Amino acid sequence: MAAELSPQLLSEKHRPTLDQALDAVRTRAYWSPHPEHPKAYGDGGAPGSLSAAEGKAAFDAVLHTRLDLGQPGTDGWTGGEVSPYGPELGVEYPHADLDVLLPAMRAGMAAWREAGPETRALVCLEILSRISARTHEFGHAVMHTSGQAFMMAFQAGGPHAQDRGLEAVTYAYEEQIRTPRTADWSKPQGKRDPLQLHKSFIAAGRGIALLIGCNTFPTWNGYPGLFASLATGNPVLVKPHPRAVLPLALTVQVARDVLSEAGFDPNLVCLAAERPGEGIAKTLAVRPEIRIIDYTGSTAFGDWLEANARQAQVYTEKAGVNTIVVDSTDDYRGMLANLAFSLSLYSGQMCTTPQNLLIPRDGITTDAGDKTYDEVAGDIAASVTGLLGDDARANALLGALVNPEVKARLEAAAGLGEIALASREVPNPEFPDAVVRTPLVVKLDGTKPDDGAAYLSECFGPVAFAVAVDSTADAVELLRRTIRDKGAMTVGAYTTSPDVERAVEDVCLEESAQLSLNLTGGVYVNQTAAFSDFHGSGGNPAANSALCDGAFVSNRFRMVEVRRQA
């Protein structure tokens, strides 16, 4: 049977995009093929894409249905997602007998390997382009599993996630073609005939890859591993977070359709939804068939995976403590506005949200005059209050708390010290059950051991600590200790002093953390752009890999050489 999606058709559709992506990761200039604006979809937008209304309708249509993916070994159905905004999603997903599913997933591996790096990359691009066309639908799916406000769910769960997936495909493709498919080798032997060999080099996947999804960014954090593994020749089993199944289940469905149409086994991508309390990640992680694992979540389980899933390559993103060093600024208002937005976006439920603001006890110099520690803490609080004063705007920025644990943590944090800014309950008229909270800012003392227990652990959610330190030098040393011991996805600093800038930079270079300096405009420390910014460094305890670099893809396959006498 001829494939509907021939290699030629795939190449015509997607090779130019792949080439642009290859160029983008080399220049790190701004680039994305996935529009951020909601109006870029539907009539007059990207061909075949769903408009806002169509996307919403598609999302509504999947609610309270059974999503039958046609997977082998389906031994029942499971579901039970409840939106952080209140509604039950009511979608049922296949539950798998792993002893049937895993062998079935390996069946298509040889043909997938033989297809080669370019076809694999182009099939991945077709999957991404179909997901892109349904960005509005995915936006609602991400909103109602993560609690992100719609515009953020649309952008971060849509184009930004697709960008990171494409970036991973790009690195995977480039890594595999560093070695030619064949080579003729001829070694001179003086007067004798040369030694001659004909060599073949085949990029061979390692085996089944397991993606363990997270609750807050199911697509953004899931796509890099999923597409890196698939593009390097591995089947991928997607194990979503039980509270955020739908965005990844839809992704699996699209991938299976595209694989089939391109003439490959759809079982190269499967879903492993679990029953409540089943905890299949732990079982799956140590199965011998699982050779690659991507995980985003708690440090405890990430560490467990690294220690126990020894048969697999394990890529983890875990907890960290993100720090901002506040030394001085020539744009005090810009700094306050930038920090207020960073603390507020998605109620601080990003792995990149700043937590500790290190402020010298004796105050800082600014273009608006010297400011005491109390003034800085108070002005940050006022800036957040100003940003979130309007409930509609607050809802649009904050989204909902993703789960009751975040709410509990927020409530407990109020007792940790003097409150610079209390958290406010924001009503949501459209979703009265949504738990919407503004950030809490607590004052702590960097020299008190009791306070250290608080600011030296991740307090995931809308909680920031204004930590008083004896000096900027002490802030830099606390920054170093924090990165080294606790990890950091992001570091920020505000300073007008070249010496301080250099000191912070040195700490980040030595402890391997990504640094944003003096952000006062519309770029925030918690946001990174695919093809240009690295997400995490892979060199401190917050994550053992970065998105995306050579190391993220190069060990997902092995180059097997077959040499023959010529």
Next chain:
Amino acid sequence: MAAELSPQLLSEKHRPTLDQALDAVRTRAYWSPHPEHPKAYGDGGAPGSLSAAEGKAAFDAVLHTRLDLGQPGTDGWTGGEVSPYGPELGVEYPHADLDVLLPAMRAGMAAWREAGPETRALVCLEILSRISARTHEFGHAVMHTSGQAFMMAFQAGGPHAQDRGLEAVTYAYEEQIRTPRTADWSKPQGKRDPLQLHKSFIAAGRGIALLIGCNTFPTWNGYPGLFASLATGNPVLVKPHPRAVLPLALTVQVARDVLSEAGFDPNLVCLAAERPGEGIAKTLAVRPEIRIIDYTGSTAFGDWLEANARQAQVYTEKAGVNTIVVDSTDDYRGMLANLAFSLSLYSGQMCTTPQNLLIPRDGITTDAGDKTYDEVAGDIAASVTGLLGDDARANALLGALVNPEVKARLEAAAGLGEIALASREVPNPEFPDAVVRTPLVVKLDGTKPDDGAAYLSECFGPVAFAVAVDSTADAVELLRRTIRDKGAMTVGAYTTSPDVERAVEDVCLEESAQLSLNLTGGVYVNQTAAFSDFHGSGGNPAANSALCDGAFVSNRFRMVEVRRQA
């Protein structure tokens, strides 16, 4: 103080070589800048290189001396190497107080990082070129620590090791320059001003790298890790095998000289020689300062490192069981000659030497007529006997047994089954104390569990098993099981059947092993050429990395980004 080796001088001397190496790893064609012929050195050969006589004199001059490397924290002297050929080397090496040495090694890291990928690569090339000039001297040092015969020690310990070192530098350099040093990023915002950032990307080493050397190939197995780590910005602590210190100590000495002359801290490369029984590898491996480990040796210690040195990136090459599938051939004499050489070279003490020859019980078809299992085993035995009949030639091919454990293992193996070829003691007139032995070939039955216990574990040394299997299909299945459970650095097969060829290839692709097909000429399954062949796959239990690919270098540094508002 101006450096004697300026970046400009280094670039003039070595940039063309680096460019050729970059090209070679992309084409995989034959290439090497390091001549294999002994006469290429000295007068009329490479400028400044030592002739055979000069190299021997230099080696003799270092014997019974104290090799003072000028390292910080030297708290005594240690030594005690005895050549497998008999003589005591009598060289004394510095013993280090690690609490002094390790901090001193980190002191030069910032300047080494700031030098950037190109300067680091060129400094590494200068180190390699000085080692190359002393290839004759290194040949003797490798011979008298590994037991390799001189010509092999000269080539494998000299140009081939240097090639692998250069290959690692090449990959390291290319990996680091995939990301530009700086980028300007401008994101359109419709009618508003674009968002603009200036970004810096700095390749930052992880910390001190530990090289744990091996007894049999101190330079060949040591240089890839050493140079990959150094070129990616890490200080390297070299912990040689206690029986093979000299080649790596001389390497450290050269590296320290070059680093100094280029204006860097010589303590970026240090030696950690140990006292008898001290076992410092285990202590060092879990020190927090050690962030990268390269190891070649036993599976037991390799597995221990992978499980316990969790603060480090660990690259291991361990034991494996290399298999040859003998199905059929159209060049029976060529096959026998090729196998005889492979089994004999360095008394089978290579990680790539074939161990199990899987031969169908009912015999094979060849251009010389059908041959029974007994005939094939007998003809292999006769071919080895013919190859090694002359004692001088035998000594030149076999070298000496590297240590008493190999001798004991050889003697015990004679009791494992029917002997197809007994091991012969070869006298060495020049070194009467050398233990020189021809290969033992034992017949085993692939269907007997007792025999399986023998052929399914590595019997390192001059021991091969002629394993009778019920069919070629069974041989292919046994091959699969062997690679999967025991690992393999090499796989060979002889067949005239496209179906068998395909079946063996599929197993190697699925289990990740490097395959040589129908070698009957002057290329042997146990030899790989840098820049073209991969050594190991990194995808089976014999090794967790390959020499050399992107994965071998990409996690030795992290790309740290510093972004500033433009």
